[in-house]
Amino acid sequence: MMKPVCFARLLSLVAIAVIGTVSNVFAIDLLETPAVISGSASRALLLDVAPRSDNSFAAVGLYGVIIVSTDDGESWDQASVPASVALTGVHFPTPDSGWAVGHDGLILHSGDGGKTWQKQLDGYQLNEQIIVVAERIVEQFRNDLEMLEEEEEPDEYAIEEAEFMLEEAEFMLEGAMDDTSAGPVRPLLDVWFRDDKEGFVAGSYGMLLHTVDGGQTWTLVSDRMDNVGAFHLNQIVPAPDGKIYIAGESGYVYRSTDGGENWDTLEPGYEGSFYGIVIAKTEAGGYEILAYGLRGNLFSSMDFGETWRAVDSGTQVTLMSGTQLADGTVLLGSQSGSILVRQPGSTAFSPAGNTDRRVIVGMEQLGNGNVLLVGLGGIRKVNAAGEPLAAPTNDQ
Secondary structure, X not given: XXXXXXXXXXXXXXXXXXXXXXXXXXXHHHHHOOOOOOOOHHHOOEEEEEEEEXXXXXXXXXXXXXXXXXXXXXXXXXXXXXXXXOEEEEEOOOOOOEEEEEOOOEEEEEOOOOOEOEEEEOHHHHHHHHHHHHHHHHHHHHHHHHHHHOOOOOOHHHHHHHHHHHHHHHHHHHHHHHHHHHOOOOOEEEEEEOOOOOEEEEEHHHOEEEEOOOOOOOEEOHHHOOOOOOOOEEEEEEOOOOOEXXXXXXXXXXXXXXXXXXXXXXXXXXXXXXXXXXXXXXXOXXXXXXXXXXXXXXXXXXXXXXXXXXXXXXXXXXXXXXXXXXXXXXXXXXXXXXXXXXXXOOOOOEEOOOOOOOOEEEEEEOOOOOEEEEEOOEEEEEOOOOOEEOOOOEEO
């Protein structure tokens, strides 16, 4: 008896190569052109921020900008970056070793605390890997069909189904090969490393990449998920118990309980995109999952994603970022620049008294208790209640 094959999972790995591809005539130049050093880098459009160590942070953004602060966000130095594509995610598992990801399939690594960066992968290499995987899937379906045809009592229905799946795989292979002519156009959206060796990168059209050697080699592992629609994977968030969660498009959250080898598909209860997740520690020692997204949609789970309830966020504006502060306060940042605050012990969110209406894409608490915001207009600061503070002005 032939071992059952999860056709949806296999085909979803190839589907990322043929869904949503658009031409980008500037991809080659952007990948090969170093980021311009600017005196106003901390005021550029920034798309993510992450801690490096105590009182040290790195932020990434448009045109390959990476800036690093070692004085709790008071001043920022721009890093040397070999590409000019938009950078969308950054993570430092150790003070010295960090990774940043962005458009055109770009993965960067720094071994000196973010001062200089080197390419580890780009969209050209990713395109090649997609084709290799697509060819492997076609070969598997071809072998499966041959095995069915060679059985003593062939099952005609199973043969017809296998023929159909082989045709679909061949069609997707042809599409993947055609799409390479459009260049490296698939954005990577977030990065998370367990330590300085093992990490994951999530991206558009269901892309999930994995490394176990510090990024010397990257493997496309999108087939570990049941994501036949190739929905975007927007943010990777680890939990204190070792589970990993990914906020996805079309109302999906993905959960791994075995270090990323397998993923469960969770459905909190709406069909819009989730842009991020806050893992909010509880006083009882557990944690709450808060998944936020379009039109102020906010969902909570207290049982690792098994069940969910809708939370009234008090807004219909898209929620783009979030964090939990050291005292348990939860902050959420929106597309309109407003900040929602949930105080410790409360179940309700209320608007902060900020008047800055520029989109907030990322937030991290500083060592002094204030909160660093990134987004349109670059670096900004608020206090723990979400009220604005003066922005830093010292770029180097």
